[in-house]
Amino acid sequence: xxxxxxxxxxxxxxxxxxxILKQLSPRITMxxxxxxxxxxxxxxxxxxxxxxxxxxxxKGVCYIVNLDTTNYVQYGVDLSGTFIPFxxxxxxxxxxxxxxxxxxxxxxxxxxxxxxxxxxLSH
Numbered sequence: 001x002x003x004x005x006x007x008x009x010x011x012x013x014x015x016x017x018x019x020i021l022k023q024l025s026p027r028i029t030m031x032x033x034x035x036x037x038x039x040x041x042x043x044x045x046x047x048x049x050x051x052x053x054x055x056x057x058x059k060g061v062c063y064i065v066n067l068d069t070t071n072y073v074q075y076g077v078d079l080s081g082t083f084i085p086f087x088x089x090x091x092x093x094x095x096x097x098x099x100x101x102x103x104x105x106x107x108x109x110x111x112x113x114x115x116x117x118x119x120x121l122s123h
Contacts, residue, residue, distance in 0.1 A: 003027035005061055005121060007096060028061060028098075034122040040107075041115050042073050047083035047108040052120050059099040060123030066093050068114035078106050089116075098123075 005028035013020040036053040052059065066073050066089035075095075076085035083106055089095060099105065101123060107116060 002029045004030040004033075007061075009096070030060065030121055030123070032058070032122045035119060037119040039067065039115050039117045041113050042107040042109045043113045044109045044111065047076075047078065047106045049078070050105045050107060050116075050118060050120070052104070056120055056122045058101040058123045059103070059120055060101070061096065061119075061121045062099045062105065063096045063119040064089065064094070064105075065117045066091055066114055067117055068109075068112075071109060071111045071114050073110065073114045073116060074108045075105055076108075077103055083108055 006025070007028065008025045009023070011020065011022040034055040034057070036056045038051070040051055042048060064075065068091050070091055072088055072090045074085035075087045075089070076083055078084075085108065087095065099120065
């Protein structure tokens with residue numbers, strides 16, 4: 001089979017004379033039907049790995065949402081024990097991206113613990 005994953009992305013900006021609309025609905029092939037999903041409480045102080053089940057041998061598409069109403073959470077990678085953030089989710093924000101199969105995403109909450117909802121689909 002092919003194109004089992006369907007995504008729909010839209011960016012709409014209207015601010016003064018700035019008016020942008022970008023839309024895309026890519027379909028992605030999923031080579032195996034394994035996934036890992038759930039919610040995880042992310043704390044402050046020390047970065048922590050996303051709890052991806054062992055069923056997902058080759059990580060693919062990752063969907064994350066910050067369920068907190070007040071605090072943001074950073075996500076990134078661990079480089080020899082050092083957290084290198086490359087993204088941030090403010091309260092209620094969502095992101096969808098493809099993971100490199102060899103990389104494990106790490107998270108770190110800012111001011112207080114936050115709950116992150118996630119889905120990681122195998123590639």
